[in-house]
Amino acid sequence: MGFLDHAKTWTFTLGVAPDECIRLFTQSLAGRNGAFLSSEWSVTVSGGGVAEQAIATYEGRAAGPAPLPERARREQRAAIGSRMRFTAVATARGTRCTMQMIEVAKVYLVVTADARFFRVAMDRVARRLRDRDAGLELVKA
Numbered sequence: 001m002g003f004l005d006h007a008k009t010w011t012f013t014l015g016v017a018p019d020e021c022i023r024l025f026t027q028s029l030a031g032r033n034g035a036f037l038s039s040e041w042s043v044t045v046s047g048g049g050v051a052e053q054a055i056a057t058y059e060g061r062a063a064g065p066a067p068l069p070e071r072a073r074r075e076q077r078a079a080i081g082s083r084m085r086f087t088a089v090a091t092a093r094g095t096r097c098t099m100q101m102i103e104v105a106k107v108y109l110v111v112t113a114d115a116r117f118f119r120v121a122m123d124r125v126a127r128r129l130r131d132r133d134a135g136l137e138l139v140k141a
Helices: 018-029 070-079 115-132
Strands: 010-014 039-048 051-061 083-091 094-103 137-140
Touching: 010 115, 018 039, 018 051, 018 083, 018 094, 018 115, 039 115, 051 070, 051 115, 083 115, 094 115
Parallel strands: none
Antiparallel strands: 010 094, 010 137, 039 051, 051 083, 083 094
């Protein structure tokens, strides 16, 4: 996983129906989604049939065993409300899905707030899709 992967558009091509891709995306972000760098998201889905879209809204870091230091709390507050878009469209080659952060907050002018949590969540989605289709093609650009 690259340091700036959260700033790229991830494009997947796989042999799964669009609604199944959306379901896998939603499941990847549901509940406590990792032991380390876990985050919480709410997801809304629209569309249907050959094209679907989901928007995930960042709700913050999952509660850990210890309270966050002040600097981490400020970064998390800035990041809450960031949004990730996931689209799934049926094509002749299979389903083409794209995933990208569409709204983020910056801290210190250039650093994306909670970017490391976004990268982990995006990687979790990619792993879930790959588990469903081992022939998945992924391009990050």
